[in-house]
Amino acid sequence: MTSLPTSTQRKLGLVIDLDTCVGCHACVISCKGWNTENYGAPLSDQRPYGADPSGTFLNRVHSYEVQPESAPAQLVHFPKSCLHCEDAPCVTVCPTGASYKRVEDGIVLVNEADCIGCGLCAWACPYGAREMDAAEGVMKKCTLCVDRIYNENLPEEDRVPACVRTCPAGARHFGDFADPDSHVGQLTAARGGFDLMPEQGTKPVNKYLPPRPRDTLGQTNGLAPFLDPVAQESKGFVAWLDRALAAL
């Protein structure tokens, strides 16, 4: 099967903020648009105007409800794409060497010329982050927009993945996790960024920031106390008004 590099110079990846993601799917479609027109085969769509339309997407947003015991239910939006794992089982399982992890930056890619469409990598990925393109018969996955992030034909500020550039809620951040001082490293440290399914031992590079506590207003006494009246009826209130104006 295919070897992983013993180490990578950088660990490029994403931090996704689950506190802020509004579930708008902007990242999903921006990714679809860029990667249909760019890296490798287009992301095809089967039955695009018929029953059960089904196309290839490298990034999808799932939504989950959480029901705390004594608070209102919550809805968490959870965008998911390849996490560019350090111990990527999708690479080691590849029979042809088509799946590989880049030494320079740790990005996991598929060399479509060598991909035989066997699908083993998709089975091996515990995150369900790879999708077989039904039209082309090759495995597609997030490239971290490798054709954008170094692209000298793009303005420097645009050399980020399409999903990061487009995210209206600022919920997606791109950078080098090998550098603890990087923006993504700092965010992960400050907000308790976590690994998805760490028990799988894949050491994902991408991190998720947890939702902040919800529904604290009226539940705890950490905030302002309830308001005290200055008057109970309008006559008393009007007298208070006079005093308030005089005090200005």
Place this chain on the structure above:
Amino acid sequence: MPHHQPDLDLSPPVSDEVRKTTCYMCACRCGINVHMKGGKVAYIEGNRDHPVNKGVLCAKGSAGIMQHNSPARLRAPLRRTGPRGSGEFEEISWDEALDLATNWLAPLRATAPEKLAFFTGRDQSQSFTSYWAQNFGTPNYAAHGGFCSVNMAAAGIYTMGGAFWEFGTPDWDHTKLFMLFGVAEDHDSNPIKMGIAKLKARGARIIGVNPIRSGYNAVADDWVGITPGTDGLFILSLIHELVKAGRIDVDYLSRYTNAPVLVNGDPKSPEHGLFLRDVDGKPQVIDRNTGKPAAFDTPGIRPDLHATHRAAGVTHRPVMHLMAERYLDPKYAPEAVADRCGLTVDKIKAIASELARVAFDEAITLDREWTDFRGEKHQSMTGRPVSFHAMRGISAHSNGFQTCRALHVLQILLGSVEVPGGMRFKPPYPKPVSAHPKPHSRSAPDTPLDGPHLGYVTGPDDLCLKEDGSPARIDKAFTWENPLSAHGLMHMVVSNAHAGDPYRIDTLFMYMANMAWNSSMNIGGVTKMLTDTNENGDYVIPRIIYSDAYSSEMVAYADLILPDTTYLERFDCISLLDRPISEPNAAADAIRWPVVQPDRDVRSFQSVMCELGARLKLPGFVTEDGGQKYADYADYITNHQRKPGIGPLAGWRMGEQGVTHGRGAPNAAQLGNYIANGSFCAQHIPEDAQYYKPWNMAYQDWAVKIGIFDRPQPYIFDLYAEPLRRFQLAADGHGERQPPDNLRERIKATLDPLPIWYPPLEDGHVDGEEYPIHALTQRPMAMYHSWGGQNAWLRQIHGRNPLYLPTGLFQKHGFIDGDWARVTSAHGEITVPVAHMAALNPHTVWTWNAIGKRKDTWALKGGAPEAREGFLLNHLIHELLPPRGDGLRWANSDPVTGQAAWFDLRVKIEKVRAADEAHPVMPPITSPVGQGPDELTWKVEK
């Protein structure tokens, strides 16, 4: 296999060229970079320089490429060959189409212009289409605001001279507490998400008030899962708490609002409840310096909120007294309203307390000098960093106008409008009622209308009534039934035209409005009205012309189709005369331009109207020698002047000393300048003019300079809306113009000059025990109305719309996901798939709006889930309320503005056996464009 890396080209060419234009995938008008390859659209991303979206772009915007490539696009003008509703058409030439339209319309203009009803839906060129309709001379023109959010817009204008979205926005950079009421998730899409991002980044609190906790409410720190239709009661309870605690901004109220204005308190007076005015008509206040009355804007005065004044034997009291009396009433106490609102007492009290704490204890100060309209100089700008936003969730109720007013009054009591950290207006707003036109409706053969159709009434004299008191407009806008209907009532046009009430029309001409489907209540009824014939076998609505780019449900119901281009193939202007893209710190307008040429026989609707206007010899559309004045819409945008120096676009005009922004003569190079600048123009407001705009003389002078106003027009906010009081007085028998007797009590009850709450009107017409559940719709973030439905990428995200039920209801009926329910209202029933959602008000069910499609429309194939399991709640909603035994029929609309009360709907639910498809099943429509392909491998350069 050893590690092996292929050589990758890390700098592939991205595109041949980037063309910057404006998105039209919803109403946000974001800037987009359209990447072109080989002359084709290859990729769309946000424009970083653009004031609206600053580079980001939502799912709809990025999917614009698939809207442009949609198989549902119309291909050529169509003339109906089969019966209406069949979808059978023949393609005809533009010459034939325009001949036909001219032959239908010219006789109407010559004899009875009101027989043309011209209504445009999600039109972004209303200053153009209304100008066309004015020149035609018909009083029957409006756009879609009446069935959208007119309550929000009108309540904002009548209270503070501006509302949310294009009118105003939270001060995202300074606000510390943001409270969001009922907003469809696609509304002000990118700006709200960008604002939330700013708040989240600095840990500011977001409170979401919505029966459904999805989207923005899902990321809110606190969720207020309110019962639909009770937002106004909740807000008035917050007001009760704040007033009672004296946690209101008395300085702000005395200076910048009509809280100190004196009100006639004599119940016997014909002016009872009206303002005391001086000989110049200026409202009077008591000056605390002298204790004497003075005009509200007198330099040097300190308006009092406390003292009363006796004049001509009548005691006059400041508005603030009336407010205290009303809102201190224990009926607004949290204890009295909590159950009805579906909230806890503690939650209401905690929110009131937090609003006060942030507004007053965390006040902010910007070190900027400014001078107010009374000539007083202020050393700094004080901010109350509490902000609000709301839209359809509170406005699409029959108590929506008063609820929206209540929200604005809450903002004003906190002193948080037009201050740092609060809510800020976007030019040309703020703009008070007095700076808006009044509605006009006087029509005559071969004559333009006597003025703009839509406007703001200030009393019964401004209503659009004929001599005999009957409605002048087909939609009965600006009548006693809904006097303040500032956006018209598009949702009543088809049924009134069918009923010949108030009169018969000949031609119904509509643009971009899916009135045979998701934009109408009572779809079965409306499609019958559109196809109904009289005893001679003629259609009751004789002629229907429709323009759209896509094969929507409405196409089949028209006799003549004028196919529009896509948004990437046309010129458009997003004008300061209309709904511009301004920001709080800048007046901004924008254009669209043809980044690609159409590959079929379609034309931009507005260009077609330039030609049709000329063929009809409409005064504004012909030259002196009778020729066509504007060759196309681009020509109109460049050369039309609404008044000297003011045209559709404010950028790059020809001033006395060369090219300038603001006022100036037309400039032939203007559109080229816009294109070179990314298709927009922003004129920045000087720093000392950026806040306190209604009262800040630096802003007023700047607005005059760039052409927004002709003279400074500072004003004070209307906590007390005197125009409403004038209608109450009429209902009490005062004045010449009198309402019909059957409306008197309702006018007295609902046109209250201070915000009130009353239960949604449907509650009074249907049995609450029988129909205990509230039913709502909202649009998802990734889909805009029915347009998104044919988008190959977006329908993979939102192709299905089950009815979501809260846990209690779901369990009570023994549902499991995949089950089906019969949902019944007083008007009709539907059978639909259900799903469970826990984060939902316990008495509310909901679904995504406009996912459901009629079979074989939008180039979708027969088995498409949208046309099988997809459904609309519209079948359950009627444009009239059920009869209640008084012999009268009552519109399902807000009695103040006529806004369609979509969200008043009450239903009951039963579990039924799984169905094959959602009911009612409407027959398929023959597609004039065929069906889309079976597979897409989209790539411009393969």
